[in-house]
Each structure stands twice: as C-alpha cells, then as structure tokens.
Amino acid sequence: MCGRLSLFAPQDELKDRFDATPVREIRPRYNVAPGQAHPVVRNDAPEEISFPTWGLVPQWADEFGGGHINARAETLSDKPSFRDAYRERRCLVLADGFYDWKKTPTGKQPYRMTRTDGKPFAMAGLWEPWQNGEHKTSFTVVTTEPNDVVGEIHHRMPVILAPEEETTWLDGDEDELRSVLNPFPARRMRSYPVSTKVNNPANDSPDVVEEVVADEDAQTGLGDFA
Template identity: 35%
Template structure:
C-alpha cells in the first residue's frame, strides 16, 4: 500500500513537469508524511493545473460523522475505486495527482520491521494517481479539501518488498488522467525500472512531525 511518503519538492520543478498555473510559493519539505496530515495535490482548476494543500485521507461529500470515525481513506484500490461509495464520485469527476519525492515500505516480522525508501532513479518527483474532494468538515462545518492515493498490484520488481504499490503515472499522462481518461490504460503497474530502493533508519517507523528531517531517507 502507501501509508507513508515524502514531499521535498520545488515549485519550479513541478511547474516544469505539470505546467502549473498560479503564483509560485515556497513548499515546505516533509520527510515523514502520514495519513491525516496535509499534502500537496495537483488538480484541474478553471484555468488549468493548480497545486493545492489537502488533507491526506479523502472525506466524501456525504460523510456526516466525526472525522475521528472516518474509515481509512488515504488509499483507494485501483481494482474497486470506480465502484466504492467512498471514492466513486471523486473517481468520476475529481481526479488529481499527488507529487511525491518517494515513499516508504516495510519488510520483516512484526516488531522488527525494516523500513525501505523508494524513489525515482533520476531523482525526479513521482506522480501518484489520486482523487480529491471538497466537503464540509463535520466537526467544524468548514469546507476542506482532501485526497487519496490510488494503489494497485505491485510490479515484479516491487513484489520483493510488498504486493501492492502506488499507481505511478507518467508525467506526460497526468492531463489525460485528470480529464477522465480511460483508467484501464493508466491504472497499471509502472515499468520494472521505475524505482530505486535502499534501507533507511528505524526512525522512519514513527509518524511524528517532530521527527521530520532529511536524515530519515539517508541510506543506512
């Protein structure tokens, strides 16, 4: 799946990759993003592709209970995303892209798991297929933007570490994805050489904003 990832991105690089509109802004780096935290998401606005902060964990428009009782919606399965009530409305009308510097996955027995970090071999950001929604926060009544990352079966290379992985789009396909393009040709495992991997510090096992620094992704 994808339960932890990083965003240490520059506006300039994302603008080149995604043809963003809007005023450039300084993007704070984060090396230990966990569900319910704020993430940066690319979506189609009236004028074009815009970068918007959102809650990681999609809140459906119809959800009326407290967010504390919202089921885990930080990932959506590619196989069922078009039918699941939590995601189908956003799948049909509000697709987005979550730019990521990399993501974590774990191997080994419970209590002694080894964290691995995955990123693009050329260092470019990854483009995760995602969905977004704007809905009232049941706890505050304020409107919030939220998002989920779509995950699918792992390719052969990734299957050594986990049987699932984020759906990674080619940057050239993100416009087609957000405009409602055929998911069958887009929600597929990436090429076998799409990622590189190394083992990182066990500090990555903690989801704590107080432990959020570049050394989390340093090889050990």
C-alpha cells in the same frame, strides 16, 4: 499500500514540472503521514497546486478525519466511498518517494521507493470536498499490483503516472482512465532500506531518507494501514 511519502524537490522545479503554481509555499517534507496536508494538482484547477488532507473523507461523513489513505484501482468504480470521486474528482499526488515496510521475523524494516533518476513524480489520486460548518478537502492515493521492485517489500504499490499519462488521469474518459492504472516499470524504480526514524511522523528531517543497512530484526510500533 502507500503509508508515507516524501517531497523535497525545490518548489521552482515542481512549478516547472507540473506547470502549476502553489497556493502557498511548498516546504521540503521527508516523512509525510496520513492526516497531514500535502501538495496535489486537482482536475478542477490544474493550474494550481493545492494542499488537501491525506485521507479521503466522503462528503456524507459526519466528521472530518480518519479517511481512506489508499484506494484500490480495481474497485474504484464500485465502492461508494470512491465511485463519484473516480468519475469527477481526480488529482495528481506529488512525491519524490514513498515508504513501505517489509515484514521480518521480528518486526518490519522500512524501505523508501523512488524513481531511479530521483526526479519527482505524480501518483494517481482522488479528492473530495467536505463541508459541515467549515469547508475542507481530502485525498487518497490509488494503488495497484506491485512491480518487481516494490513486490519485494509489499503486495501493493501506488499508481505512478508517466508524464504523458498525467493529463489523461485528470481529463480522460473511463476507458482512458483504466489504461493508466498499471504498475510503474520496475526498471525505472529503486528501493533502499531506511532507518526506523520514519516510523514516527514527528521525524521529518533529511536523515529520514538516508540509506542504511537493512536490520532484519527491526522492531516497530507502526500498525498496518488499510
């Protein structure tokens, strides 16, 4: 599962890292929630960074909203909601961290997961166009089994791509695609507890990403993501 993201690396760093130009300004985000626009690099336009809505809405849906925020790597080629996008519409979801919640006896404690070097990375994603009087796009984050770091928090994690795997994800054939849908090495990741401010999407300031002492009695109104 991946239910919140952060991306506050400088825009110029992201342009250089992904060799792509944003279609609009990338502003620092510390608490990106489903239903919000977020930077991705799509396979049909790898030279640009665009801003689809997080939560994939199939083309046949009557309304735009309430989409799939995650897609299991193991069933991408089988599920109707993802099958065509997996074959034809893949993307890199840019991030420098993601959040998940560890169950405690009385609630959930949020944690932030990052690379050990703190650098931005790309997660495997799928994107989808939608048109019903207006044209919109949406995306989902592909998830897989967790590594040892994330496994202490949750039973799923996003597919984080190594830099050399990013082109494969955008342009590869089916065998090549399957080869990159693996947990990111645990030795290159860290997790740390953050405050329950992240539970509220309205909180989108630098203090959201600050490390705190884990509160095993933390309470939350955050519901489980699908």
